[in-house]
Amino acid sequence: MAIFKGRVRVRYGYSRWGYTRNNGKGWHGGSDEEGLDSTTIRMPDYKGKSISGRVVTARKVDRSTGSKTWEWGWYVCVELDAGQTPDAVNYLYFCHNARNLVSVGQRVKSGDALAVMGSTGNAALASPPFAHCHFEVRATAAGAGLDPTAYTGHPNAVGTYGEAIDETEDSDMKFLEVTSGKCEVFTAPDVNAVDKHYNGGKLTEG
Structure with missing residues (x-):
């Protein structure tokens, strides 16, 4: 299980892990x-093996607090x-x-929804900005980022990886269903992810 269903792209050389910025001088x-x-x-999984853990941080940092995490905006x-x-x-x-x-405190495993891709934090300063997930793995909370490729499932290189999927919405999402004029109960990993303007704001019976 990769970080996204379907295809994932590493767009630029400096999007890779390592000394990839400022002509090889920037980490x-x-x-x-x-x-x-x-x-x-x-x-994600680890080389195809399901893994699990606990959410220890889920917040937004939009100004410097002495830690470079301020650059991340909303992060988990x-x-x-x-x-x-x-x-x-x-x-x-x-x-x-x-x-x-x-x-915070929530238990998660490979495949569980964690967040929605965006461009908060210093990603908004890019020209032009583009939505993506800065994915980083560490041994300690204050340590340096380690090689993430066992979790991304692709090489540390520019390119597009994975297979395209037919639908652009997640296939495990369940939307409101109306039958015989009655609304059935629905569930979703995140209720806020259901667009209230779905289908032009009009519900169709059956």
Whole structure:
């Protein structure tokens, strides 16, 4: 399970992890993942293996607090359960979100919806800005970003990865259904994600 359903793109050379900015002198601690078929950011797996953890941060930071996390705008941090992977990674960060779909303390596993892709924080300063998820993995909360490729599922290189999906909405979303003039109960990972103007604001029976 990748961070997005369908295709993901790493658009620029400086979107990669490592010393990819300022002619190789500037550090970029994560990979800028752009969902092409879905805007829902999901908990990834580790090399195809399902993983789980707990949300330890879900907030917006829009000014400097002495930590570079202010650059992330809306972001989510998941602390992985111990002993799931052989690497040093313990924390996953999902940043620049349009909004978060989880709260602190929530348990999550691979495939669960975490946030909606956006361009908050310093991503809004790009010219032009584009919606993406700055995805970063760390051993400690204050540590440097480690190689994220075991979680992104693709090389640390510019390109488009994954297979296109037919629908642009997430297939597990359930919308309001009207039958015989009665509204049926519906569920969704995030109720706010259901567009109240769906179908032009008109509900069709049957």
